Amino acid sequence: MNTTIALSGKLSIDSDIDTLTYDWKLISSPTNQNSSVPSFENNISTIVNPSIRLDQSGEYIFSLTVNDGTVDSVSDTVTIYVGILQHKGYVYGTVKSPFTDRIWLDRNIGASRVCTAYNDTQCYGDNFQWGRNADGHEKLSSATTTTLASDVNIVGASFIKNISSPRDWTTTDSSGSIRGSNWSKTDGSSVCPVGYRVPTINELKEETIDSSDYTDGRTEAFNNFLKFPSAGDRKGSTGINGSRGTYSYIWSSTFTESSSKSYAIFFLTDTSHATNIYRANGNSIRCIKH
Incomplete structure (x- = not known):
């Protein structure tokens, strides 16, 4: 530029x-x-x-x-x-992939800056339950509730806990198709800025290395052009934020109807791989240009 x-x-x-x-x-x-x-x-x-x-x-x-x-x-x-883009009170730059030429936001949704280290707390961003919009639940200090949502679009600002199978935050949209479509919107009404959306799991995999041979997956994730932090997660069963600086999950918009789970990329000390996890968990989001 x-x-x-x-x-x-x-x-x-x-x-x-x-x-x-x-x-x-x-x-x-x-x-x-x-x-x-x-x-x-x-x-x-x-x-x-x-x-x-x-x-x-x-x-x-x-x-x-x-x-x-x-x-x-x-x-x-x-x-x-x-x-840069301005969206819901935050500003975002963009980066171009050296692997696919796709354009990505330069930081997680809700992050105040690009990461300077894998454990840079100012770049962790927010923790979203899968398929939920930016309604306040994603904030570190948001309240919790055990009342499941009956409408995926009108939820409230509380993080919804659920210890019962299938550990989802809503009683509707069991397949995940409605929420997957919501996160694929590019009109700015969901979690990503106008022109951007939550990536599919394949789009994430194409930009990262799926490997169990890492000495330190956290460092590899940070050294990636997307500079992923080890932001930890928020447990869907307890609402507790944990493992910040240890590992990270990056949500995709891809869901599995058979298991009522959705896909994310997981970074830990010795591995980086795609996995499907419970939708009540709160994890990071990185947006891709449509």
């Missing part, structure tokens, strides 16, 4: 109509070892409308201080989002 954006300080005024000078500064930019420091065109950062080249997706914050020849103004800031 190589994007040029124009900043503007033309609304700055001085009551004495003094000549103003401008001082633009870059306050923060995305953290990426492959990126260069953004530079103002012709290295000019002291004009009213400078341009600057940005080489990667993410959030950039600039400040402007204006001087009337005597005193500086209070600095103002502007935030620029480049190549």
Whole structure:
């Protein structure tokens, strides 16, 4: 990515109509070892409308201080989002697969940043019960209930516990077809931003390595271009969040009608593989572009 954006300080005024000078500064930019420091065109950062080249997706914050020849103004800031999406209060960048050329979000749904390590708590994101929308249940601190939902689209904000077979969070849609369709929506009404959806298990497998020979599956998952964290999970039987920094499940939209389970990719210390698990469990989601 190589994007040029124009900043503007033309609304700055001085009551004495003094000549103003401008001082633009870059306050923060995305953290990426492959990126260069953004530079103002012709290295000019002291004009009213400078341009600057940005080489990667993410959030950039600039400040402007204006001087009337005597005193500086209070600095103002502007935030620029480049190549990223905003969805339900979070921002997301994108990454392109070196294996399939598909476009993915650069972090889990609900994560505040791209992972810096497999146990980076700020990139864990939310834990969704399979097929549920972002209704509040996915948050770490959400309340729990044992009352099963009778409508998969009108549920409430509580995480639903179920210790009885088939350990689902709803009494309807036993096959999973309705919820699988919900998670495949690309209109932004489900868990993913507009134009994105929850991937199938095959799409996840094509981007990861299915292997039982890993020395440390957590590290392999983090080293993947998707930078998966070991976010742990939330147990469908107890509602307890656990094993954060130890392993992770990444939900897919693929379901198995015969067993009332759904598929996820599982990362542990010595393995990475596809598995089908109970739908009441709360796990991570990574969205793919449709």
